Amino acid sequence: MIGDMPKRDPLTRDRVLRGAVTLADARGIAALTIRSLADGLGVKPMAVYHHVASKEEILDGIVDLVFGEIGAGIEPPAPADGWRDQVRRRAASARDVLRRHPWAVPLLESRTAPGAATLRHHDTTLAVLRRAGFPVALAANAYALLDSYVYGFVIQEAALPSDDPGGATADIMGSFRPDEYPHLVEMAVEHIMKPGYTFGAGFHFGLDLILDGLEQALKRVAPP
Amino acid sequence: MIGDMPKRDPLTRDRVLRGAVTLADARGIAALTIRSLADGLGVKPMAVYHHVASKEEILDGIVDLVFGEIGAGIEPPAPADGWRDQVRRRAASARDVLRRHPWAVPLLESRTAPGAATLRHHDTTLAVLRRAGFPVALAANAYALLDSYVYGFVIQEAALPSDDPGGATADIMGSFRPDEYPHLVEMAVEHIMKPGYTFGAGFHFGLDLILDGLEQALKRVAPP
DNA sequence: ACCTGAACACCGTTCAAGT
DNA sequence: ACCTGAACACCGTTCAAGT
Numbered sequence: 224m225i226g227d228m229p230k231r232d233p234l235t236r237d238r239v240l241r242g243a244v245t246l247a248d249a250r251g252i253a254a255l256t257i258r259s260l261a262d263g264l265g266v267k268p269m270a271v272y273h274h275v276a277s278k279e280e281i282l283d284g285i286v287d288l289v290f291g292e293i294g295a296g297i298e299p300p301a302p303a304d305g306w307r308d309q310v311r312r313r314a315a316s317a318r319d320v321l322r323r324h325p326w327a328v329p330l331l332e333s334r335t336a337p338g339a340a341t342l343r344h345h346d347t348t349l350a351v352l353r354r355a356g357f358p359v360a361l362a363a364n365a366y367a368l369l370d371s372y373v374y375g376f377v378i379q380e381a382a383l384p385s386d387d388p389g390g391a392t393a394d395i396m397g398s399f400r401p402d403e404y405p406h407l408v409e410m411a412v413e414h415i416m417k418p419g420y421t422f423g424a425g426f427h428f429g430l431d432l433i434l435d436g437l438e439q440a441l442k443r444v445a446p447p
Numbered sequence: 448m449i450g451d452m453p454k455r456d457p458l459t460r461d462r463v464l465r466g467a468v469t470l471a472d473a474r475g476i477a478a479l480t481i482r483s484l485a486d487g488l489g490v491k492p493m494a495v496y497h498h499v500a501s502k503e504e505i506l507d508g509i510v511d512l513v514f515g516e517i518g519a520g521i522e523p524p525a526p527a528d529g530w531r532d533q534v535r536r537r538a539a540s541a542r543d544v545l546r547r548h549p550w551a552v553p554l555l556e557s558r559t560a561p562g563a564a565t566l567r568h569h570d571t572t573l574a575v576l577r578r579a580g581f582p583v584a585l586a587a588n589a590y591a592l593l594d595s596y597v598y599g600f601v602i603q604e605a606a607l608p609s610d611d612p613g614g615a616t617a618d619i620m621g622s623f624r625p626d627e628y629p630h631l632v633e634m635a636v637e638h639i640m641k642p643g644y645t646f647g648a649g650f651h652f653g654l655d656l657i658l659d660g661l662e663q664a665l666k667r668v669a670p671p
Numbered sequence: 672a673c674c675t676g677a678a679c680a681c682c683g684t685t686c687a688a689g690t
Numbered sequence: 691a692c693c694t695g696a697a698c699a700c701c702g703t704t705c706a707a708g709t
Contacts, residue, residue: 480700480701480702481701481702481703482700482701482702492702492703493703493704496702496703496704501702501703502702502703
């Protein structure tokens, strides 16, 4: 051969998964195909199969990568913080992360087994609740509630026409015949179209309401 | 021709969509292809395109069909009922319906415009809140919270290994190394593996907690 | 008006082969 | 050990054709 090509660093399972996340973020989960992924990695499609067994394994892998991001940017859990602050920070981090990867929550439905980062995330959150005095059964209910809220909120955010501050949503809703959907029209005109409205701002309303309710439930089973 | 074949009733948009729901329920959303759908309808693939413009339109259509089921089996809204009962019944109905069609919530992320049944469902729920005295902004927050909870809970239920009463989930979680995920193991052993446990039973804990919180929020803005 | 056959540009994946 | 080419059984969809 003529000269030494700058040897491209070899493909790894990690590079495959990170490439998949980048592609899904940029062009949507439907555009994530083995062929386009290989293209992005500068490699032929079949090279991918040397590092993952199947596309299913890629989907499992990128979901776990995303869960690994949750709590990464959070200041270390100052032990003086109450459980409320810790849970709120983690829930807010989960929502931030999942909103950046809007394809992740829908994928949960079809995943078989959660990955290591996902399990660690769940374990960490449960730890906060248990240490705060939540009995096991209440901690289970609390955690299912918190996760449901975060997942569901993210799904709704992802389903919005765009991330614009209500503009498109309001235009659509405001164009309905008022006699057909009177309350949707009212909501569009009197709320969503107001300057400064964002759907996302409602996240903290629900989160704080849930935390208040959990605090009361905890006091009921374990009076201070 | 030899004789009159019993003329198969002609394909319609409605039969296409109902066939798609049946197929997705039975074999999963991934198995819903134009070809298998046509097979189930006793027709060639291309016949489907005479009644819907694209597969995307089918997905939009079946999501709206599902939302049309919500509230269908509910007793008429006895005007004497409080908003709490009405909202609780509708949320429970939504969860029942969405659980029977576990592919529906994940589809929400990629839908562009909601259908007529979906809009009617939203309008009806908002009506209950507004009539109960929720100001527009509070009604918006309340509704986002309720929907998030229902969607997220359904996603988690769908992601469970099966609908069995914790068996498979507990087996998996109980098999972790206790030093790696101590709280997950504790939860499996002391809670999920107990006889009579079901994840779904937690739905009413969260729903009632949310309704309590909304009741307090309503009292705060509009004292009785 | 409604359905079909053949074709096109895609998929994920297998297998045998290259270095 | 790692990558590739050719092939297979699928996709959604177009187009021209049948009744």
